[in-house]
Amino acid sequence: MKHIRTINKANLAKSAIKGGCGKCQASCQSACKTSCTVGNQECMREENK
Amino acid sequence: MIHRFKAGDLFILLDVNSGGVHLVDELSYELSGELEPYLNRDASIGDVANASECPKEILDKFSEKYNKDEIIESFEEIKKLTEDGMLYTADQYENYANTAVNSPIKSMCLHISHDCNLRCKYCFASTGDFGTGRKLMPFEIGKAAIDFLLERSTGRPNLEVDFFGGEPMINFEVVKQVVEYARSKEKEYEKNFRFTITTNGMIMTDDQVKYINENMANVVLSIDGRKEINDRMRPRVDGSGSYDRIVKNFKKLVADRGDKEYYVRGTYTRYNLDFTEDILSLYNEGFDQISVEPVMEDPTMDYAITEKDLDRIYEEYDRLMEEIGAIKDSGRFINFFHFMIDLNQGPCIIKRLRGCGSGNEYISVTPDGDIYPCHQFVGKDEFKMGSVLDKTLDEDIKKLFSKAHVYSKPKCKNCWAKYYCSGGCNANNYNFNHDILDSYDVACGIQKKRLEAAIIMKIRDMLKEEA
Numbered sequence: 223m224k225h226i227r228t229i230n231k232a233n234l235a236k237s238a239i240k241g242g243c244g245k246c247q248a249s250c251q252s253a254c255k256t257s258c259t260v261g262n263q264e265c266m267r268e269e270n271k
Numbered sequence: 272m273i274h275r276f277k278a279g280d281l282f283i284l285l286d287v288n289s290g291g292v293h294l295v296d297e298l299s300y301e302l303s304g305e306l307e308p309y310l311n312r313d314a315s316i317g318d319v320a321n322a323s324e325c326p327k328e329i330l331d332k333f334s335e336k337y338n339k340d341e342i343i344e345s346f347e348e349i350k351k352l353t354e355d356g357m358l359y360t361a362d363q364y365e366n367y368a369n370t371a372v373n374s375p376i377k378s379m380c381l382h383i384s385h386d387c388n389l390r391c392k393y394c395f396a397s398t399g400d401f402g403t404g405r406k407l408m409p410f411e412i413g414k415a416a417i418d419f420l421l422e423r424s425t426g427r428p429n430l431e432v433d434f435f436g437g438e439p440m441i442n443f444e445v446v447k448q449v450v451e452y453a454r455s456k457e458k459e460y461e462k463n464f465r466f467t468i469t470t471n472g473m474i475m476t477d478d479q480v481k482y483i484n485e486n487m488a489n490v491v492l493s494i495d496g497r498k499e500i501n502d503r504m505r506p507r508v509d510g511s512g513s514y515d516r517i518v519k520n521f522k523k524l525v526a527d528r529g530d531k532e533y534y535v536r537g538t539y540t541r542y543n544l545d546f547t548e549d550i551l552s553l554y555n556e557g558f559d560q561i562s563v564e565p566v567m568e569d570p571t572m573d574y575a576i577t578e579k580d581l582d583r584i585y586e587e588y589d590r591l592m593e594e595i596g597a598i599k600d601s602g603r604f605i606n607f608f609h610f611m612i613d614l615n616q617g618p619c620i621i622k623r624l625r626g627c628g629s630g631n632e633y634i635s636v637t638p639d640g641d642i643y644p645c646h647q648f649v650g651k652d653e654f655k656m657g658s659v660l661d662k663t664l665d666e667d668i669k670k671l672f673s674k675a676h677v678y679s680k681p682k683c684k685n686c687w688a689k690y691y692c693s694g695g696c697n698a699n700n701y702n703f704n705h706d707i708l709d710s711y712d713v714a715c716g717i718q719k720k721r722l723e724a725a726i727i728m729k730i731r732d733m734l735k736e737e738a
Binding site: 223232 | 465613629730
């Protein structure tokens with residue numbers, strides 16, 4: 223494409239298919255304790271690591 | 272729904288529902304802001320549309336500034352992305368919103384000490400005791416908390432326990448006993464415990480450093496940055512500063528820690544809106560994993576951050592981006608917690624709908640064994656959920672929190688940042704707006720600025736690497 227460059231895989235919809243396994247860390251436990259940032263958390267599902 | 276933002280000569284589009292991030296030229300940036308009604312796939316925000324060619328009114332509007340063929344070309348690219356499910360995509364996640372109602376509990380904030388050796392002025396825990404008296408958790412309570420977590424975590428192999436306070440190092444022998452007890456149960460229950468500790472660094476013998484670095488997957492080291500900033504807000508009981516002692520202890524711990532995760536974690540207030548200086552100060556002391564967050568305090572306090580401060584804070588994050596960019600450009604490593612983002616494989620959308628899971632997947636336990644939705648609710652009687660001693664848990668409160676997600680929070684529904692902050696902090700919402708579902712606007716503003724910054728930094732890193 224000449225005008226647009228896509229940076230990532232845009233896969234939020236796909237993530238729902240095998241999502242919700244609950245293996246990941248609670249976001250507040252990492253380094254927040256007074257806010258909530260989920261977008262920077264890691265997926266802990268083995269096949270995604 | 273899309274979100275558009277600029278940084279210097281970078282024009283960025285975020286497609287909210289797919290998570291797609293696109294770097295575009297100025298024409299496509301402007302055009303994309305107008306085309307949603309013509310290409311929209313999201314019935315929740317308006318009529319679904321599928322224009323086959325660039326609408327005449329759009330062509331007319333932009334043809335004064337841009338060449339007609341270029342406009343049509345840009346339209347075709349935008350349309351192609353729409354057809355490929357990467358722009359103006361549908362919101363298809365509401366069905367997942369209430370799937371967490373029966374979630375097991377997997378995370379625990381263990382208040383190993385409701386006592387503290389500092390008297391931080393902004394402490395949400397009333398300088399350590401949460402307004403409930405200075406106490407240390409006996410091992411029996413810690414053991415009962417671990418038993419409670421083991422029993423309530425069916426189907427969750429990874430369990431996390433954060434040793435919190437007050438100051439947990441005051442009760443370090445019980446920390447060790449609880450770790451030992453939990454580890455002894457891992458095999459039988461097929462669980463993997465991940466321990467973390469949040470400490471102010473006032474007490475830290477060499478043996479304790481060794482123990483922490485061997486047993487804690489992450490450590491959060493509280494320090495606010497420059498000595499004068501830290502000492503103003505984080506004094507000792509006698510009023511003297513804490514900086515010299517804690518920085519020495521934190522250096523010792525980090526030097527011994529190897530590659531394991533840690534964060535020096537500071538709080539900025541209205542007194543230091545130039546908090547980039549504090550982050551740089553921490554970096555220059557040798558700490559390269561840094562988290563610094565705004566104070567969340569009653570707006571009547573002199574040091575509280577209010578909406579009036581937001582523009583200044585946004586400027587400061589722009590400055591921080593430049594400073595961190597310069598450090599990286601010089602080949603050195605720095606990781607700022609709130610600029611971290613994984614655009615390709617972050618958390619699944621189901622996690623993104625409801626954030627930290629407080630009161631549902633995540634609970635706090637006090638030295639008496641009382642259960643609260645999280646550390647910030649401790650001491651609020653109406654949120655006391657039960658006790659690990661008699662294994663009671665108020666399912667109505669659990670259900671209330673399980674239904675706190677981006678679809679039940681009115682301000683989140685049409686917010687572009689909802690899948691990154693996941694509805695924000697329930698405790699902040701309650702503290703400022705008396706409703707866990709009513710998002711706190713100041714926190715939202717800062718969160719959105721940080722998310723834009725995180726995406727910009729990611730793109731800058733990528734372009735630098737390519738160059």
